[in-house]
Amino acid sequence: MKQDIAVQSLPRLTFGNLSGVPGLVHGVFTRHGGVSLPPYESLNASWGDSDSPGAVRENLTRVKNAVGLERLVSSRQVHGDAVNFIGKESVEELDERPPTLIAPPADALATNMSGLGLVIKIADCQSIFLADPQSRIIANIHSGWRGSVQNIAGKTVRYLKDRFGLNPAQTLAGVSPSLGPCCAQFVNYRHEIPEELWAFQVRPQYFDFWAITRDQLISAGIGEGNIEFAARCTVCGKAEFFSYRAEGSTGRMASVIGWKSF
Numbered sequence: 001m002k003q004d005i006a007v008q009s010l011p012r013l014t015f016g017n018l019s020g021v022p023g024l025v026h027g028v029f030t031r032h033g034g035v036s037l038p039p040y041e042s043l044n045a046s047w048g049d050s051d052s053p054g055a056v057r058e059n060l061t062r063v064k065n066a067v068g069l070e071r072l073v074s075s076r077q078v079h080g081d082a083v084n085f086i087g088k089e090s091v092e093e094l095d096e097r098p099p100t101l102i103a104p105p106a107d108a109l110a111t112n113m114s115g116l117g118l119v120i121k122i123a124d125c126q127s128i129f130l131a132d133p134q135s136r137i138i139a140n141i142h143s144g145w146r147g148s149v150q151n152i153a154g155k156t157v158r159y160l161k162d163r164f165g166l167n168p169a170q171t172l173a174g175v176s177p178s179l180g181p182c183c184a185q186f187v188n189y190r191h192e193i194p195e196e197l198w199a200f201q202v203r204p205q206y207f208d209f210w211a212i213t214r215d216q217l218i219s220a221g222i223g224e225g226n227i228e229f230a231a232r233c234t235v236c237g238k239a240e241f242f243s244y245r246a247e248g249s250t251g252r253m254a255s256v257i258g259w260k261s262f
């Protein structure tokens with residue numbers, strides 16, 4: 001993982017495995033480089049809170065220009081386990097809120113189209129990139145603790161395999177900065193987290209959601225060596241990242257993956 005500050009106008013984190021795929025662009029943008037005012041300073045990617053719509057539009061335009069894709073698509077994220085596969089026909093039916101297309105509410109976006117950036121908005125939750133270079137299926141998954149409990153990561157891999165021919169064995173994955181085991185305290189875990197995940201406690205009440213995601217992706221057929229983690233905690237890194245746990249009212253970072261048009 002490298003931080004590409006010098007080359008790009010906006011700081012973003014990229015993954016080594018995904019950077020090696022010809023034609024693929026991706027990045028987890030930080031909180032810096034946008035125009036939103038506190039508490040959304042500054043590159044807030046979410047329309048959902050009371051940030052200025054004009055500021056969010058400008059921020060997303062900067063993100064779109066930085067990745068160099070023609071269109072961005074996002075969904076209202078609902079902490080569920082639905083997958084939106086966006087194909088050539090369905091893309092024309094989406095609503096538009098410039099500079100993004102808005103897909104129906106879902107927590108995983110997938111496509112095999114070129115020129116379309118899949119956007120997930122995060123502040124402690126994981127954005128999980130998937131890319132199968134051969135089938136050209138890519139996905140961007142939003143997985144907070146509720147997503148982990150529902151195994152949206154594994155379900156997305158299986159859905160894309162069964163319906164669209166994704167090959168898990170050759171699929172690469174990248175997991176964004178997110179709530180780390182250092183800060184993932186769940187005092188009510190007995191009610192919130194199912195017992196089969198209690199083994200992922202690193203000490204009483206503290207859970208390693210990175211390890212849960214690794215386990216879920218491997219169980220769905222992705223090779224351990226193909227999974228890369230930013231391994232950066234957003235709570236500890238709130239100077240660089242938006243963190244809901246650390247700040248309460250705050251912005252959301254944009255994480256984007258897409259195929260360049262040729």
Ligand SMILES: [Zn+2]
Pocket residue numbers: 180181182183233234235236237
């Ligand atoms: Zn931490």
